[in-house]
Amino acid sequence: MPHAMQGIFPVVITPFHADNTIDWDGYARLIEWYIDNGSHGLFAVCQSSEMLFLSLEERVALARFTVKQVAGRVPVVASGHISDSMADQKTELRAVADTGVDAVVLVTNRLAAADENSTQFRARMDDLLSALPSDLSLGLYECPAPYRRLLTDDEVSWCAHSGRFAFLKDVTCDLEHVKRRLTLVEGTPLAINNANAAIAWPAIQAGGHGFSGVMNNFHPDLYRWLMDHGRAHPELAAELDTFMVLAAMSEGMGYPKLAKHYHRRIGTFDSVHSRTIPYDITEKHWAVEVVLDHIVNGAERFRDRIRALS
16 A cells, blocks of 8 residues: 655754744745755654744644645645643644644654553544544654653554554654564555664665654755665665764754754755754854764765766
8 A cells, every 4th residue: 555654754843033933934945945855745843843832823834834835746744732631632633634734643642641551542542533534644753752652563553554544753763663563554554754863774674664854854865865776776875874873963962953053054044043942052062063064064975976876
């Protein structure tokens, strides 16, 4: 069965002006950059979008703007439910659904507290599903904040075979888990899109349906090349994989603000303002700009090598 919600799915960051308002012109340029650099789809209104620090009005506006800007060129999925109460979550999810996104993504940690089991998870899932249109495609996201709630095998299988779910951003960060999930969803619409750069290439080689990690904000085109051509060039793919795994270690140096520094460099937008990371990352993470230099220059060297193949 084809998986419509698979491939390179960047987690879309939100550019802000220095006055803390959303930079819509910069956001439009960012969307075009993702598409121009090989993205199969976009995951808007997620943790990288700083959704925990966005009002409902802003979350809805971001989803709607993304759909309008993309204009059907690639699928757009979006989340945006951050509340504790189920009533408020229903309001949030219905509002996002009304924006015209291709799938609404459910955050797993909103469906069960850290000390709750699958029974409570399933009860809340059923409650949410009954409140959403039956023809609405859905996704799942094991968002790490405020805590990571991984799906059990039974939960993955149930969601896959329900026919309602088309997208899973897998945050197990474990190759064996990804492989097992690929078996669980076989023959269903549910695509397993790994989020962890350290296992991105092995997961793709194992039949993984896509990559939806934060480093798609730096070099989605290189992940796209791995998916499309890596098997035909195993030595280069292995070298590229090593580079991108090490580059991904920079996530701890102030992401998503680090990604904003990168996009300011390339002219996507002007401000690196972030609600999630209010501090100056160049002061807290010494030589972070030099690290970014190496990421940028290393990626360009691999692009040169890829171009030389043709």
